[in-house]
Amino acid sequence: MSEKKPGVYLCKGCGIxxxxxxxxxxxxxxxxxxxGHCVVSDALCSPExxxxxxxxxADGAVNRMVVGACSPRVMAEKFRFDGVPVVRANLxxxxxWSQPAHEEDTEMLAADSIRMAAAQLAKTQQPTPAALGExxxxxxxxxxxxxxxxxxxxxxxxxxxALVVEKSDALGGWxxxxxxxxxxxPPYRDIYGNDIEALIAKVKANGRVRILTNATVAKTSGQPGxxxxxxxxGGQDVTxxxxxxxxxxxxRPYDATKLTHLGYGASPDVVTGIEFEAMLAKGxxxxxxxxxxxxxxxxxxxxxxxxxxxxxxxxxxxxxxxxKQALQVVKGDQDAMAYIVYEELRTPGTAEExxxxxxxxxxxxxxxxxxxxxxxxxxxSYSDELLGQEVPLGGLxxxxxxxxxxxxxxNVDAPAAADPEKDKAQLTDDINPVAPIAVAGYAKGxxxxxxxxxxxxxxxxxxxxxxxxxxPHIPILADGFSDSHYICFPYETRRTGIYTAGPVRRPMxxxxxxxxxxxxxxxxxxxxxxxxxxxxxxxxVGDLTYPKIGHExxxxxxxxxxxxxxxxxxxxxxxxxxxNFARCRRCGTCMGACPVQTITFDNYNPQMVxxxxxxxxxxxxxxxxxxxxxxxxxxxxxxxxxxxxxARSHWSPFVxxxxxxxxxxxxxxxxxxxxQKGYDGIMLMGCKSGDDYQxxxxxxxxxxxxxxxxxxxxxxxxxLEQERITFEEMSIADSCRAPTVLDAFAKLIGDLxxxxxxxx
Amino acid sequence: xTTPAPAAGKTYDLSFARWVRDNINGGDKLNLCMxxxxxxxxxxxxxxxxxxxxxxxxxxxxxxxxEVLSANTQWNCTSCYRCVVRCxxxxxxxxxxxxxxxxSAEFGYAKGPHENKNFAQSFWWSAATFGRTDERxxxxxxxxxxGLGEGFKRAMANLKVxxxxxxxGRMHIGLPHMTKGRKGLxxxxxxxxxxxxxx
Numbered sequence: 015m016s017e018k019k020p021g022v023y024l025c026k027g028c029g030i031x032x033x034x035x036x037x038x039x040x041x042x043x044x045x046x047x048x049x050g051h052c053v054v055s056d057a058l059c060s061p062e063x064x065x066x067x068x069x070x071x072a073d074g075a076v077n078r079m080v081v082g083a084c085s086p087r088v089m090a091e092k093f094r095f096d097g098v099p100v101v102r103a104n105l106x107x108x109x110x111w112s113q114p115a116h117e118e119d120t121e122m123l124a125a126d127s128i129r130m131a132a133a134q135l136a137k138t139q140q141p142t143p144a145a146l147g148e149x150x151x152x153x154x155x156x157x158x159x160x161x162x163x164x165x166x167x168x169x170x171x172x173x174x175x176a177l178v179v180e181k182s183d184a185l186g187g188w189x190x191x192x193x194x195x196x197x198x199x200p201p202y203r204d205i206y207g208n209d210i211e212a213l214i215a216k217v218k219a220n221g222r223v224r225i226l227t228n229a230t231v232a233k234t235s236g237q238p239g240x241x242x243x244x245x246x247x248g249g250q251d252v253t254x255x256x257x258x259x260x261x262x263x264x265x266r267p268y269d270a271t272k273l274t275h276l277g278y279g280a281s282p283d284v285v286t287g288i289e290f291e292a293m294l295a296k297g298x299x300x301x302x303x304x305x306x307x308x309x310x311x312x313x314x315x316x317x318x319x320x321x322x323x324x325x326x327x328x329x330x331x332x333x334x335x336x337x338k339q340a341l342q343v344v345k346g347d348q349d350a351m352a353y354i355v356y357e358e359l360r361t362p363g364t365a366e367e368x369x370x371x372x373x374x375x376x377x378x379x380x381x382x383x384x385x386x387x388x389x390x391x392x393x394x395s396y397s398d399e400l401l402g403q404e405v406p407l408g409g410l411x412x413x414x415x416x417x418x419x420x421x422x423x424x425n426v427d428a429p430a431a432a433d434p435e436k437d438k439a440q441l442t443d444d445i446n447p448v449a450p451i452a453v454a455g456y457a458k459g460x461x462x463x464x465x466x467x468x469x470x471x472x473x474x475x476x477x478x479x480x481x482x483x484x485x486p487h488i489p490i491l492a493d494g495f496s497d498s499h500y501i502c503f504p505y506e507t508r509r510t511g512i513y514t515a516g517p518v519r520r521p522m523x524x525x526x527x528x529x530x531x532x533x534x535x536x537x538x539x540x541x542x543x544x545x546x547x548x549x550x551x552x553x554x555v556g557d558l559t560y561p562k563i564g565h566e567x568x569x570x571x572x573x574x575x576x577x578x579x580x581x582x583x584x585x586x587x588x589x590x591x592x593x594n595f596a597r598c599r600r601c602g603t604c605m606g607a608c609p610v611q612t613i614t615f616d617n618y619n620p621q622m623v624x625x626x627x628x629x630x631x632x633x634x635x636x637x638x639x640x641x642x643x644x645x646x647x648x649x650x651x652x653x654x655x656x657x658x659x660x661a662r663s664h665w666s667p668f669v670x671x672x673x674x675x676x677x678x679x680x681x682x683x684x685x686x687x688x689x690q691k692g693y694d695g696i697m698l699m700g701c702k703s704g705d706d707y708q709x710x711x712x713x714x715x716x717x718x719x720x721x722x723x724x725x726x727x728x729x730x731x732x733x734l735e736q737e738r739i740t741f742e743e744m745s746i747a748d749s750c751r752a753p754t755v756l757d758a759f760a761k762l763i764g765d766l767x768x769x770x771x772x773x774x
Numbered sequence: 775x776t777t778p779a780p781a782a783g784k785t786y787d788l789s790f791a792r793w794v795r796d797n798i799n800g801g802d803k804l805n806l807c808m809x810x811x812x813x814x815x816x817x818x819x820x821x822x823x824x825x826x827x828x829x830x831x832x833x834x835x836x837x838x839x840x841e842v843l844s845a846n847t848q849w850n851c852t853s854c855y856r857c858v859v860r861c862x863x864x865x866x867x868x869x870x871x872x873x874x875x876x877x878s879a880e881f882g883y884a885k886g887p888h889e890n891k892n893f894a895q896s897f898w899w900s901a902a903t904f905g906r907t908d909e910r911x912x913x914x915x916x917x918x919x920x921g922l923g924e925g926f927k928r929a930m931a932n933l934k935v936x937x938x939x940x941x942x943g944r945m946h947i948g949l950p951h952m953t954k955g956r957k958g959l960x961x962x963x964x965x966x967x968x969x970x971x972x973x
């Protein structure tokens with residue numbers, strides 16, 4: 015851009031002019047920042063005002079602007095002008111609506127908002143995207159079960175090519191193994207024939223879908239839009255270019271041989287649900303021991319599931335599956351008697367009518383935990399919660415153990431890694447647990463603070479064998495399922511452009527899997543199209559910036575390559591970081607990690623926030639006006655504060671809030687700048703970390719917490735109180751708590767003596 | 775489908791739930807019970823029952839045949855129908871209890887002097903014989919069915935009440951109340967027995 019022509023636009027509407035002196039704010043822009051073009055409007059979002067702003071841009075009077083009005087979270091479309099960086103000063107939610115009108119402190123806060131915005135604008139550039147241009151519009155689908163088949167079909171129907179890689183010799187997966195299905199359409203009542211063959215035929219008939227059976231993925235490199243995938247097929251390796259990957263590797267039943275306490279193995283008449291499906295496929299079930307017809311059958315639910323010694327989670331599908339099997343039994347033979355022993359009947363979806371249908375047909379439901387199964391006497395004993403006593407169900411012909419689902423997060427047939435410890439670290443928590451060399455805040459060889467997962471490390475090798483710096487795996491959660499947020503961003507894995515769908519993500523049935531596959535394919539399409547134009551995917555959808563690494567300053571410390579939650583940064587032969595732009599989610603965790611602050615984004619960089627922190631006026635130590643810096647995560651904490659403002663809650667006027675992309679992007683340099691500038695307290699406000707994290711960038715808030723734990727020593731060396739710096743978890747639903755938290759911290763800081771660095 | 779009556783001796787008889795389903799009036803709806811307990815909570819004399827209807831139904835499912843058939847629950851039911859009205863799953867609780875009582879008497883679970891059974895039988899004798907219930911005859915038959923000594927004891931204990939009722943015109947002296955067409959009634963009952971015997 016040639017000459018920088020900034021403009022300041024101030025709004026008087028929505029109560030702003032009733033609370034602050036907008037004329038004084040105009041003077042801040044004019045006198046302090048020497049921005050000649052300052053405009054005050056009664057309502058900046060009105061069509062006339064927007065048109066006049068547009069005219070200023072068209073006339074060349076302004077090519078970058080500060081908009082002092084409402085929160086950046088609203089009206090973003092109105093204040094968007096092509097090629098013009100716009101910085102918003104939040105005068106409405108966080109000043110006018112949350113502070114007493116026309117008080118000195120309110121005016122100071124408003125002026126500081128303008129100062130921060132002007133400082134931010136000075137360091138903001140219009141982003142130049144790192145676009146791949148030509149991308150592959152083929153979607154690789156790993157797995158040919160109901161999820162994979164649906165994914166391939168949906169991709170083809172959306173105008174993209176699909177390549178299905180199936181390990182076995184046939185399509186259909188587990189779904190093809192049972193004759194009947196539980197209902198998934200109105201009236202949600204009865205079982206009906208499995209229609210998987212029709213789906214297979216439809217996929218095979220589609221010209222856009224290529225299918226490779228007896229094939230596995232040997233190697234994957236590249237990034238969304240341009241993955242290079244080596245597929246082992248028929249004894250040789252073929253290289254394919256694909257744009258995005260849907261991993262639908264599905265599940266396998268829990269190993270029933272571990273369930274000896276439930277009688278498995280004691281008698282051929284104790285079978286698993288999967289084995290029983292095979293019996294049903296052959297016709298009326300008979301006793302495996304002597305071939306006599308099955309007249310009395312008991313289903314034992316939660317066989318190994320919800321058991322800390324086996325699968326700690328609920329497998330979600332077994333209750334519906336057992337109801338289905340029981341219905342098949344009693345409908346097939348009017349004399350047969352089916353018992354279902356359950357702890358809680360969990361049938362997600364619309365299964366109430368299905369459950370009732372089973373009751374109408376005489377299936378007996380017994381509520382209680384199965385305590386023992388005697389395979390010899392064919393007796394299931396359970397503690398009946400409704401009778402309050404131990405009940406033995408004796409003389410059964412067949413006992414069916416409803417075993418749970420284990421995700422295929424790895425390829426069990428592939429050889430295991432040579433270094434199991436490293437493999438485990440990469441699979442469960444790919445942030446290298448040990449600092450490779452001593453860098454700021456870390457001593458050499460120091461481990462990460464979060465606990466490591468000891469259970470549920472799946473056997474075998476990686477599915478995709480990613481050629482990433484952070485290892486070949488798609489990282490998993492504690493239960494072995496792929497790491498994603500079940501509610502907020504279900505399909506996202508920690509490897510951009512690679513989406514898991516179906517039971518590898520969480521236990522689900524055929525109908526849910528098909529729906530999941532559809533969602534994952536749409537995400538895959540977004541990822542490859544985003545790669546083409548250099549736009550980010552979730553959660554910074556459409557963001558065109560990307561991390562730029564200043565190689566002349568880089569010390570090759572590898573913190574960025576180690577800490578990137580998405581494995582976006584690789585290393586070249588000399589150990590220098592190489593960003594794969596399309597893999598990047600733009601969280602800035604690398605920026606926060608960099609000890610020399612040489613990683614920058616066009617509109618977000620260490621110097622910019624540094625300048626914003628320094629732009630605020632710090633009253634001297636005798637004024638009794640402390641200053642508190644809040645670095646708030648813009649995904650959750652910042653909206654929570656905004657919403658508190660919308661609710662007209664008031665909080666301390668000494669708080670200065672700087673939004674950050676993620677707490678992971680917070681560099682300790684900012685903390686030190688703030689302390690030297692004379693801020694009395696600093697609060698990092700972000701998402702919940704840990705196993706049940708809410709961080710949109712998975713590890714950002716955990717890393718921030720970790721880094722913050724290192725500043726205690728620094729504070730001590732400056733003879734400052736440790737309480738001056740704090741970390742607060744704030745979810746978007748916590749808006750009613752936000753003012754209380756801010757006020758409590760302001761009180762704590764107010765009780766401390768002022769920061770002695772003031773005025774230096 | 776007919777299933778033979780449950781065999782005595784086993785504590786948990788898995789065929790009992792099936793037998794109830796096939797042989798007890800309303801038993802086919804018993805599986806719909808979701809154990810909410812609205813029936814037991816609504817029952818005005820639930821406190822006098824060994825088990826409330828909810829628990830009794832769960833016991834049927836668990837195959838606790840002996841306990842179910844010898845329980846007093848089905849005998850204490852007054853047929854107020856509160857449970858039937860309130861059952862969210864439409865289980866005809868009262869019918870099931872009435873038929874369970876009949877079947878437990880039939881299979882000899884209400885042996886010897888059994889207050890509820892004997893009272894029911896006295897009541898039914900009066901209704902079947904006269905077409906009406908006569909307080910004096912029902913009471914006397916009931917008292918003496920419990921034994922000669924017990925009958926005298928109870929009759930004497932209630933003498934004052936009876937005389938008081940006579941005095942205030944609440945109980946009459948003379949022939950018992952009767953319906954007019956007793957011949958017809960007898961024919962109806964005979965036909966009913968014949969139909970019942972067919973099954």
